[in-house]
Amino acid sequence: MSLVSGTRPPASPPLTDQPPPESYDGTSPFPPDGPQRGRSGGERLYVMVTALIVALPFVALGLAGWLLWGRLVHPVDVLLFAVFYVVTGLGVTVGFHRGLTHGSYRAARPLRYALAVAGSMSFQGDVIGWVATHRRHHAFTDRPGDPHSPYRYGTRLRGQLRGLLHAHVGWLFRNEQTPAERYAPDLLADRDIRAVSRAFPMLCVLTLALPFGLGWAIGGSWLYGVTALLWAGIVRVALLQHVTWSVNSLCHMIGERPFRTRRHDRATNLWPLALLSFGESWHNLHHADPTSARHGVDRGQVDPSAAAIRLFERLGWVDDVRWPTRSRIAARRRS
Incomplete structure (x- = not known):
């Protein structure tokens, strides 16, 4: 299998409508984005769909509790939950994040495409929009221009609580586009990735339809399909979403910072999320060295995403992997 010969992701250029870095003191609320205006019909629809995506898993969890009150969860539900969580989770971490956003490795075209599809089935947005937003986050980490910094409303207690939410x-x-x-x-120049981006709505349907169909087929009853839909579909989506969002929020407020990052960048390592996030919560090292294929570099730091990349490398499906070196780690470690 031949490997693609594409170039690394370009460096993110600054937004021209944001204040220069030296004008932000690191503690004040971010300045307003611009004049406030009423929402258009399209924007109202966007908010309604977003609210549905965020709230529906919790409704489903309540429904699941009601349906299964006094019963055991079917083994099929547990198996499908684990399989879909791992596949879609690695699609986000290995595909969307370490591969497409930061160019930590070069992937064979079929694997690049498959990971983009798997990540899209996590219900976290289309692949191109996800990558663009994350690159912008790195360009303006924890200062004006960052789309999801917990320091948006300042560093006082009330501002921190509002910023965390x-x-x-x-x-x-x-x-915010x-x-x-x-x-x-x-x-945008990649035909395959554009196709995956356009297919995002269909992939959202597929990520729920597959657990339902497999649950019904394996269990032999529509009830197995419904419970698989709830646990391996909607609840799995909810858990993965909130784990990813916790890296945006908690991993910039709570945890350790053994490595130096850019000015105002407060990314932290938060070990309780390491396994559920497939190693993404070793966030401090990631912000110290964004292109590194491994985020958990110290002893005992579990990084399943790095293990998956290593496996792909041994299979010949990826090359040019940017593994961290001792000298590179030492240069970024706080003295």
Whole structure:
């Protein structure tokens, strides 16, 4: 299998309508984005759909509790939950994040495409929009221009609590556009990735239809299909979403910072999320060295995403992997 010979993702250019870095003191609330205006019909629809995506899993969880009260969860539900969580989770971490956003490795075309599809089935947005937003986050981490910094409303207690909610889920309701032409031109030029991006609504349907169909087929009853839909479909989507959003919020407020990052960048390592996030919560090292294929570099730091990349490398499906070196780690470690 031949490997693609594409170039690395381009460096994210600054937004021209944001204040220069030296004008932000690191503690004040971010300045307003611009004049406030009423929401258009399209923006109202966006907010309604976002609210549905965020709230529906919790409704489903309540329904699941009601349906299964006094019963055991079917083994099929547990199996399908685990399989779909791992596949879609690695699609986000290995595909969307370490591969497409930061160019930590080069993937064979079929694997690049498959990971983009798997990540899209996580219900976290289309692949091009996801990558553009994350590159913008790195360009303006924890200062004006960052789309989901918990320091948006300042560093006082009230501002921090409001900022935590904003960084976790509130930013999704702002419908603040990040131009893909500026932040992800390489993906816009990729025919395969454009096709995956356009297919996002269909993939959202598929990520729920597959657990239902498999549950019914394996269990032999429509009830097995319904419970599989609830647990391996909607509840799985909810858990993965909130784990990802917790990296945006908690991993910029709570945890350790053994590595140096740029000015105002407060990314942290938060070990309780390491396994559920497939190693993404070793966030401090990631912000210290964004292109590194491994985020958990110290002893005992579990990083399943790095293990998956290593496996793909041994199978010959990826090459040019940017593994961290001792000297590179030492240069970024706080003295």
